[in-house]
Amino acid sequence: MAQAKISAKAHEGRFCRSSSMADRSSRLLESLDQLELRVEALRDAATAVEQEKEILLEMIHSIQNSQDMRQISDGEREELNLTANRLMGRTLTVEVSVETIRNPQQEESLKHATKIIDEVVNKFLDDLGNAKSHLMSLYSACSSEVPPGPVDQKFQSIVIGCALEDQKKIKRRLETLLRNIDNSDKAIKLLEHSKGAVSKGLQNADGRFN
Numbered sequence: 368m369a370q371a372k373i374s375a376k377a378h379e380g381r382f383c384r385s386s387s388m389a390d391r392s393s394r395l396l397e398s399l400d401q402l403e404l405r406v407e408a409l410r411d412a413a414t415a416v417e418q419e420k421e422i423l424l425e426m427i428h429s430i431q432n433s434q435d436m437r438q439i440s441d442g443e444r445e446e447l448n449l450t451a452n453r454l455m456g457r458t459l460t461v462e463v464s465v466e467t468i469r470n471p472q473q474e475e476s477l478k479h480a481t482k483i484i485d486e487v488v489n490k491f492l493d494d495l496g497n498a499k500s501h502l503m504s505l506y507s508a509c510s511s512e513v514p515p516g517p518v519d520q521k522f523q524s525i526v527i528g529c530a531l532e533d534q535k536k537i538k539r540r541l542e543t544l545l546r547n548i549d550n551s552d553k554a555i556k557l558l559e560h561s562k563g564a565v566s567k568g569l570q571n572a573d574g575r576f577n
Contacts, residue, residue, distance in 0.1 A: 414532075416463045418539065425543060427455045467532045476528035480537055483522055488544065499548050502541060509538040 430436065431451050436444055469477065484505065490498045500516075507514030508523035526534055 410465055413463050413465045416461070417465060420458060420461055420463065421539070421543065423458050424455060425546070427451050427458070467530050469530050469533070472528060473530045473533070476525050477530070477533050480522065480525050480529060483525070484537070484540065495548065499545070502545055502548070506538070506541040506545060509534065509541060
């Protein structure tokens with residue numbers, strides 16, 4: 368009888384310890400789950416800061432190269448460029464880095480995709496129109512929507528092999544490049560229009576004098 372009581376107490380003790388360990392494990396797991404949410408929120412916030420930095424730099428650069436900057440006095444332009452350079456310098460002091468965890472295959476896919484984009488960028492000066500068309504086909508390869516133009520199937524298969532975060536960065540880079548090309552096209556057309564108007568005015572003036 369006594370042995371039975373001792374055995375029962377021993378089993379009860381083991382049950383209590385087992386139950387207590389399970390409770391601790393459950394609490395620890397819950398804490399880690401909550402921390403994981405905060406870690407992901409931190410990465411999302413850092414990524415948002417990265418994107419905001421890129422947007423600010425692009426906007427400053429766009430202002431410096433805008434048609435309005437060409438139509439003001441040299442003194443005003445110099446003063447505004449000093450301000451723009453100061454803002455760009457302060458923006459560049461913000462350093463944010465969100466590292467992406469990749470397996471070897473994803474690493475290789477990212478290098479391949481980056482190389483393809485860099486090769487197109489290097490052709491900007493030689494043939495801007497063709498480079499823009501090529502970029503559009505690369506961008507369409509990254510879009511989940513029905514693309515308006517041709518899709519670079521080879522590039523698409525490469526991008527699919529990249530990590531999800533890298534896929535988003537590749538798409539953002541292509542968007543930025545296409546916006547820069549559009550801004551350059553607008554600036555060139557405005558400049559040509561301005562030159563044409565001046566030339567026409569001079570011809571009219573010559574006609575009056577003749």
